[in-house]
Amino acid sequence: MASAETAIHARGLTKRFGTLAAVDNLDLTVRRREVYGFLGPNGSGKSTTIRMLCGLLHPSAGDIDVLGCQIPRDAEALKRRIGYMTQRFSLYEDLTVEENLAFLAAVHDMPRAKARPRIQQLVERFWLEKQRKQLAGTLSGGQKQRLALAGTVLHKPDLLFLDEPTSAVDPQSRREFWDSLFELADEGTTLLVSTHYMDEAERCTRLAILDHGRIVADGTPQELLAGLPGRTLLVDTPEPRRAQRALRDLPGVIALAQIGMSLRVLARDDAEIGSRVAARLQSAGLTATVDATAPNLEDVFVAATAKPSERARESA
Amino acid sequence: MSLRRLGSIVVKELRQLRRDRLTLAMIIGIPTMQLVLFGYAINLDVRNLETAVLDQAHTARSRELVAGMAATGVVHIGRSVSSAQEIDALLRAGEIKAAIVLPADFETRMERRDRPPVQIIVDGSEQVIQAAARQLAAYPVFQDRGWTGNVGGVEVVNFYNPERRAAVNTVPGLVGMILTMTMVLFTSIALVRERERGNLEMLIATPVSPWELTVGKILPFIGIGLLQTTVVLLLGDVLFNVPLRGSLLDLYLAALVFITANLSLGIFISTLTRTQFQAMQMSFFTFLPQILLSGFMFPFAGMPIAAQHIAEVMPLTHFLRLVRGIMLRGADLTELWPSLAALGAFIVVMLAVAVSRVRKRLD
16 A cells, blocks of 8 residues: 555546446545646546545545545544645635735644644745735635645645646746746655646656546556657648548548648557558549658547547447 | 644634625624614504595594594594495405494493493504504594493404514514524535535645634634624614513623524535525525414414424524523523423534535535
């Protein structure tokens, strides 16, 4: 089970809502000081998994060990040591920045003498000095996220759960937000972050791709990318839309995406795929050049989440 | 339970309340409005009640008597009828609120004074009209002063509601009704609002305990309830001269216990519902039986036994006994302990159930 080096260890984690398995027999290991990413489409079970790991939802089956606490049994003890940033802004919109933080400090039983300097420190660190007396409901999206993060780390938790923390903020704010996350990781905090942005997933130290409540791929971003050798092609053609139609039913092709005036092809593991694509295009009367290209995380994601339907097609 | 955490919930609630102008206005607005509306509807002298006359005597004296009654301004004699059936029909239809009947043997009755020579029939379904009837009943039919016989000049026949209630009963009862409505309403949305706005998910991921959360949400409203009590009592005194015959301290103690009972009920409702709208609906669902069965609207003794049993579990029933006892009969709390004990039991049960239902989980 969890050692000093393991922050989260879950085996066979399952959550059923009625007949739907939102999380389906999921195994997960997160080491300390990792920035662990959950990448997956809406409804893939990211939030449900995080809520079970925090002790907010009872698993239907499976064992969870978080920071040495058995969940759900030790959930209350765990709550003092974790921070959970909800997907939706969940601080009080009718309290000011300062009042929200003071409330959270008190709820975490922080003595007043310690709370005041800590709040001051966080307000400075997350650039909220000018907004101190402003109602949280009137903050911008990025400011709200920074306030939420400040509230989540106020009691210096060892482990942070962040559920799609940047879904409502602009790219600049997202960058700043991720800088803050890495600062926290440097200080020794373990982070589990869910997202559906590829660029964010790429920044994680480890990554799990979730689909229909299962982990369909996991590893470091480099490992995941290395798992797709020779499987991504770039087709340069004056008629990318016609090329797309021509390749749609070619066996071995998983996904096609038009990128500007070229076509990106993701294929199953098949050494011959390059020549077969070229042959098909030629027989369709299209002039095109086919080159191998480096895979990106989106390819990994599409390849991983396309698997079930691929299997279905093969068995049919 | 940590006092620091409990205190933080109380402070947070007060800060939110301070910025919630609508609720703030309701705290003072509801009691003031209800008291003024109810109070004046009851105490204001009724003028110009639509009235029919059935004069079967047709004498100079009978006509003079009717004119004299009309001159009081209480009744407006709009029509004259020729049969008792007509009166019946007009009353039922609501076209008249009262009828003056002068029997054929009016002159004989005036002389012999063994039966009342004038009969006034009133629509007892409306409280205000009963009050008017009492005014008319005092009309001096026998002009000579010092008439001490045991037959009055006017016989009042109260249709639909044979029991007349003292208007002064209503203001003490209003304290109870206003507290019931506002206290239950405010707390019933308290927890569910946190759920709706998404704050609950953040809260339950912290070390805050169900007791701290529940009690922390109730405490600020105890102060607000006492403030409302003060507003109603002051207005009741200034506007309507409602007496306080017992001790003020007893009255506030009773109010304190009753407020807590209502807040517990509100918090309990809050744990049952998923949205603020549902919470409000359910609160109103608890108001109606309390208003109807507690003795606020209808005399308790007149209700069927089954209804009385139901009423015994309602806080308002017990508070009405307390507040009427203290304010009107000058009783003290030691005499009224069964009602106080009933409220105490209600609080314990409601709070225990509510806290057990506040789970720090989302499923």
